[in-house]
Structures are given as C-alpha cells and as structure tokens.
Amino acid sequence: MDVARLVELNAAYARAIDNEKFEQWPELFADPCLYKVTTAENLARGFESGIMYADSRAMLQDRVSALRKANIYERQRYRHVVGLPVVLGRENGAASVETPFLIVRIMGDGAMALFATGCYHDKVAADGAGVLKFAERIVVCDGGRFDTLVAIPL
Amino acid sequence: MDIRHDASVHEPAATPHGQTPHGPWPEDSLARVPYWIYQDQDNYAREMRRIFEGATWNFVCLEADIPNKGDYRTNQVGGMPVIVVRDADGSINCFENRCAHRGALIAFDDGGNVQNNFKCIYHAWSYDLAGNLRGIAFERGINGAGGMSKDFRRETHSPRKWRTTTLSGLVFATLSPDTPPIEEYLGAEVLGRVCRVLNRPIRIMGRFTQPLPNNWKLYVENVKDTYHASLLHLFFATFRITRLTQAGGVLVSPDGAHHSSYTIGTADVPGTEAFREKGLRSESDDYKLADPSLLDPVEEFGDKIQLQILSIFPGLVLQQIHNCLAVRQVVPKGIDKMELLWTYFGFADDTPEMNKRRLKQQNLVGPAGFVSMEDGCVGGFVQRGIAAAGDKISVVEMGGSTAESQATRATESPVRGFWKAYRRYMDY
Structure with missing residues (x-):
C-alpha cells in the first residue's frame, strides 16, 4: 500500500479532529468498523475493554453527537502530531499499519500539555470508490492515565 | 542552626475532643460542610491516619x-x-x-x-x-x-x-485490630447489594487510571449524590438509563458510611413532565442514538434493577449500569489531587454476545464515559470555585438533614451519611 496515501489519510484524520470538524471524522472509517481507545498494558494482558469503543460508523457519529450536544466539559482542543505509517502486512485486501502519535491538549485558558502518546494499530482498505478508509483503528496509548476526561476522540 | 528546632517541622495542635482545628462543626449539622475540609493540609494528614489507616476496610x-x-x-x-x-x-x-x-x-x-x-x-x-x-x-x-x-x-x-x-471476590485490608468483620462493617442492606452483583466468578476486562484535579472527598460525595445524575448528565436522562422521576431510591448503611442507589427498570413513569416544566437542560427529545446497539441491555440479575451505584467507605465504588460493571478505587494524592482506578469486568461465563454487549456499554463509563465524563471535571470546578472560601460553608440539604435510606433519589441523604461517618472517624 502506498505510504503517501496512508500519510494523507492520517493527515485528514488529525486535521478533522484538531480543527474541530468532528463530523468529518466518522467518514474516514469503513462501515462496519472498529474504533477503540485502550492502553499498551491492556493490550499486552489481553484485556479487551476500551474507554471508547465503536463498531459502526453510526456509533462514531454518536460520539460526535454526544460531545456536541450532551457532554459538558471545559473548552479544549487537541493538536495531533502523527508519525510515519509502517505497513506490516496485507490480509483480505486490508493493510495492517502502525503509526505513532502524540497529542497535545490545549485548554481554554491557554495551557498546553502532553495529553497522550501511543500508536495507532490500523487496518486500512480502499472502499468501492478507491478511497482509503479505516476498517479498524485501535488507539493504543503508551500510558494508562487519562487526565480529567476524554471528550474528544484521540 | 539547631536542626532539632527547625521551624518547618510543624506539628498540628491537638484539637479538643469533638472539635475541628477550625472550631466546632458548622451548626453541628450533617447538612453543612465547611470548605476548608477540602483544602487543609493538616486535615489531610489526619484523614490518612484516622480513616485510611484506621478502622476501615x-x-x-x-x-x-x-x-x-x-x-x-x-x-x-x-x-x-x-x-x-x-x-x-x-x-x-x-x-x-x-x-x-x-x-x-x-x-x-x-x-x-x-x-x-x-x-x-x-x-x-x-x-x-x-x-x-x-x-x-x-x-x-x-x-x-x-x-x-x-x-x-x-x-x-x-x-x-x-x-x-x-467479599465476593473483592479484597479489603485494614490496619486496625478494631475493624469489625466486613459483613458487619457494611450492614445487611449494602452487603446484599454487593452480593447481588458479584454473584459468580468475574473476569477482568480492562484497567484505566483517571487523575482528577480535586480532593478525594469531592469524588466520593459525587458518587453518593443521586441528585446530580439527571441534571449534570444529559446522556443518562435522555436515554432513560436513570432519571429522578424513574422509580428507585437510596440505601444508606446505619452508620452512614456506605450506600447503594438504584433505579428500577420501567418503560416510562408519569411525572416526567417535571423536567419539561422546569425547562431543565437535561431533557432533550431530539437527541437519539444513530446506533442503538450501544444500549441493548439484558436483564442479568433477575430483579429489574437497571442501575446500581454502591460505595464502600472510604474509597470503593461498585457500579452496575445495565450490563456495564466496574469497580472504581479512590486514591488520594494530596489535598487537591486524586486518582480514580477503574477496573472493568464481566463474568467468567459470559457468552461472546454478552462480552460484546459489555464492551459497547463500557462507553458509558470511565474517563471518556458518556455518563461519567462530567464527574471527571465537576470536582475540579468545586475545588477551583472554593479557592477563597475556606471559611464558607456548603449546603447539603436535599431530602432533609438526616442520613437514612429513602425511596427517592431527589435527596442528598447518602452524602450526609458520608459526613456522619467522616466526622466520627475524624472525631469532629
């Protein structure tokens, strides 16, 4: 799989979230899909839970609806710095890809702090129109500590 | 400099029996809480000694x-x-x-x-x-x-x-020889509510840590505060996981220390108009899930209790929200910091379908929980709000000023129970 296209996909992902165009975020996923936020330790121990878990594009849309309409939190946004994707293999038309990330959280009062680092474990495939989508994105955070709350997807 | 007389080695003055370092408890009432209690360094040290290292499990x-x-x-x-x-x-x-x-x-x-x-x-x-x-x-x-x-x-x-x-797969420890057996410590009612959930071997599904910018007591109070649930958490109210107008109530152990709040599953209850009349933010008719499989609960405990939040003094929460099960441990980290240790679990005999159901429902809780997210920040809002109010007093008077079990959740009775136990342990 063309790494340049994966880089573009990741750039679109980061841009949607960091520019608060959250409604664009589910569009980057296949349907059905798997999106999960977990930790390296849970993964190593075989614990399946995530703090966010979605297996359909609609469930991702519900995340966006909730953060827009339901949940209460202080004004904040993210800045993603996404590293280069490594293609590990290919199976059933989907590429297994790992991409490291770093997320700074910017609070309403201007405080900027490292919020999460980790690695995206992805399965990426082209849809019918040839557009790359995440069939799977497991957000594997390096640490297990999530400060205060996680309203916006990582 | 004589190191034996270092002025920075500060030994707090002994307080008279039944009195706080700041004088008598405000109005000697369970319905009043002074704000210095969340700010005072000596008081914090006393809590570690008298509560966590005292006669508690x-x-x-x-x-x-x-x-x-x-x-x-x-x-x-x-x-x-x-x-x-x-x-x-x-x-x-x-x-x-x-x-x-x-x-x-x-x-x-x-x-x-x-x-x-x-x-x-x-x-x-x-x-x-x-x-x-x-x-x-x-x-x-x-x-x-x-x-x-x-x-x-x-x-x-x-x-x-x-x-x-x-107790039912939970492990507790105490430093004191005086702590009574756990069954007696909890009281029959709360004990029954622990055993109803933990009725067979569990399996751990995940662990997460949530550092919170507030005193540990503010989180424990939040857990015991059924009054806020439908008001702060829109997700709860809209999808009728719980609302104050739904049937339910609170159990408080006789010593006030432990509690269990619960909601009984009912399709709808007359009187939900109470929300609309008040124009409360929590009621939103146009918000529907695009994928309702997030909330596809099954009855697994055979008693129609959809939701049960249970606290064991000083710092354990056992949670059943439909099929989403977790324990949360409160770890104090200083006067204005704490950590919440989440362990999500299911049962060893879960089917793959039940496992998937739990994974989806776990979206409700934790640091990113649709219904628990706000609890992560609201304690910090209090901690910041009271910054200059150490000599002022909080009001905890919904549902009276005593700490007994009540057949309503529009009450702060379990919160008053916490202060009843707290004051006894602290000799305030």
Whole structure:
C-alpha cells in the first residue's frame, strides 16, 4: 500500500479532529468498523475493554453527537502530531499499519500539555470508490492515565 | 542552626475532643460542610491516619487480579504503598510496600508473580509472602568483617502488616485490630447489594487510571449524590438509563458510611413532565442514538434493577449500569489531587454476545464515559470555585438533614451519611 496515501489519510484524520470538524471524522472509517481507545498494558494482558469503543460508523457519529450536544466539559482542543505509517502486512485486501502519535491538549485558558502518546494499530482498505478508509483503528496509548476526561476522540 | 528546632517541622495542635482545628462543626449539622475540609493540609494528614489507616476496610484488589500463589498487585491505601499477594495456602496477605532497611519500595511494578519471596533491589533484603523479613544480604559480613550486629532481630523489623478479608471476590485490608468483620462493617442492606452483583466468578476486562484535579472527598460525595445524575448528565436522562422521576431510591448503611442507589427498570413513569416544566437542560427529545446497539441491555440479575451505584467507605465504588460493571478505587494524592482506578469486568461465563454487549456499554463509563465524563471535571470546578472560601460553608440539604435510606433519589441523604461517618472517624 502506498505510504503517501496512508500519510494523507492520517493527515485528514488529525486535521478533522484538531480543527474541530468532528463530523468529518466518522467518514474516514469503513462501515462496519472498529474504533477503540485502550492502553499498551491492556493490550499486552489481553484485556479487551476500551474507554471508547465503536463498531459502526453510526456509533462514531454518536460520539460526535454526544460531545456536541450532551457532554459538558471545559473548552479544549487537541493538536495531533502523527508519525510515519509502517505497513506490516496485507490480509483480505486490508493493510495492517502502525503509526505513532502524540497529542497535545490545549485548554481554554491557554495551557498546553502532553495529553497522550501511543500508536495507532490500523487496518486500512480502499472502499468501492478507491478511497482509503479505516476498517479498524485501535488507539493504543503508551500510558494508562487519562487526565480529567476524554471528550474528544484521540 | 539547631536542626532539632527547625521551624518547618510543624506539628498540628491537638484539637479538643469533638472539635475541628477550625472550631466546632458548622451548626453541628450533617447538612453543612465547611470548605476548608477540602483544602487543609493538616486535615489531610489526619484523614490518612484516622480513616485510611484506621478502622476501615480499604479495597486493595480483586481476587481475580491475583489468582495464583505468588501473584501480587501493588496499590496505595490512603498515602501508604502496599503489596497484596496470594500466599501458598490460597490466603491473601497485604503489607506495606516499604523495605525495613532504608524504606525503598519492595516491589515497584504494578503487579506480577514472585515464587516465594520479594527482594528489595536496593540492598537485597528479602521478605516472604506474608511480609516477614527473611533475608539480609551479607548479614554476617564478608570474611568476618562488617555485617549486622549480633543482637539485630529480623522479626521486629518488618513492614506494617494489614489484615485482609474477602467479599465476593473483592479484597479489603485494614490496619486496625478494631475493624469489625466486613459483613458487619457494611450492614445487611449494602452487603446484599454487593452480593447481588458479584454473584459468580468475574473476569477482568480492562484497567484505566483517571487523575482528577480535586480532593478525594469531592469524588466520593459525587458518587453518593443521586441528585446530580439527571441534571449534570444529559446522556443518562435522555436515554432513560436513570432519571429522578424513574422509580428507585437510596440505601444508606446505619452508620452512614456506605450506600447503594438504584433505579428500577420501567418503560416510562408519569411525572416526567417535571423536567419539561422546569425547562431543565437535561431533557432533550431530539437527541437519539444513530446506533442503538450501544444500549441493548439484558436483564442479568433477575430483579429489574437497571442501575446500581454502591460505595464502600472510604474509597470503593461498585457500579452496575445495565450490563456495564466496574469497580472504581479512590486514591488520594494530596489535598487537591486524586486518582480514580477503574477496573472493568464481566463474568467468567459470559457468552461472546454478552462480552460484546459489555464492551459497547463500557462507553458509558470511565474517563471518556458518556455518563461519567462530567464527574471527571465537576470536582475540579468545586475545588477551583472554593479557592477563597475556606471559611464558607456548603449546603447539603436535599431530602432533609438526616442520613437514612429513602425511596427517592431527589435527596442528598447518602452524602450526609458520608459526613456522619467522616466526622466520627475524624472525631469532629
């Protein structure tokens, strides 16, 4: 799989979230899909839970609806710095890809702090129109500590 | 400078029996809470000593965390690091994670397995699975020189040992010889509510830590506060997971310390108009899930209780929100910081379908929980709001000023129960 296209996909992902165009975020996923936020330790121990878990594009849309309409939190946004994707293999038309990330959280009062680092474990495939989508994105955070709350997807 | 009279070594003045360091409790009422209680450093130290190291049962791990001999977890009770370990005979020991020699952590991982002993990495002093000091490196010196003095008694130099007990797979520890058996400690009603959920072997599904920018008591109060649930958490109210107008109530143990709030499943209840009339933010008719499979609960406890939040004094929460099960441990980290340790679990006999259902419902809780997210920030809002209000007082008067069980959730009775127990432990 063309790494340049994966880089573009990741750039679109980061841009949607960091520019608060959250409604664009589910569009980057296949349907059905798997999106999960977990930790390296849970993964190593075989614990399946995530703090966010979605297996359909609609469930991702519900995340966006909730953060827009339901949940209460202080004004904040993210800045993603996404590293280069490594293609590990290919199976059933989907590429297994790992991409490291770093997320700074910017609070309403201007405080900027490292919020999460980790690695995206992805399965990426082209849809019918040839557009790359995440069939799977497991957000594997390096640490297990999530400060205060996680309203916006990582 | 005479180091024996260092002015920075500050010993708080003794307070008269039944009085706080700031005078009598406001109005001597369970419905009043002074704000200095969330800010005072000496008071914090007193809490560690009198509550966490006092006659309380503190959650230290799940039995499922340490199934085999030599399995251990490290944890923190109040301010004290501890090791919890499964002994050869299947019993569980808990002792201070502090080497008797120079005070280093004996174990610095969050868990693992040791065969027969723990060894401090600093000077290789070793401890058996009960926390007894067994081995001292070079105890007799080298070639007859050095070594420990001959009258050193290993048995008088061990880390402090906690007494442990188990209840339905939960492991608790206490430092005090006076703590009553856990069943008596909880009282029959709350005990019954623990056992109703933990009725068979569990399996751990995940662990997450949530650092919170507030005093530990603000989180415990939040857990006991059923009044806020439908008002702060829109997700709860809209999807009728719980709302104050739904049937339910609160149980408070006779000593006030422990509680269980619950909601009985009903399709709809007359009187939900109460929300609309008040124009409360929590009621939103146009918000529907695009994928309702997130909330596809099944009745698994056979008693129509959809939601149960239970607290065990001082710092454990057992949660059943439909099929989403978790324990949350409150770890104080200073006057204005704490950590919430989440362990999500299911049962060992879960089908793949039930496992998937739990994974989806876990979206409701935790640091990113649709219904618990706000609890992560609201304690910090209080901590910041009261910054200049140490001499002012909070009002906790919904549902009266006593702390008994009530058949409504529009009450702060369990919160008053917390203060009833707190004041007794603190002698305020």
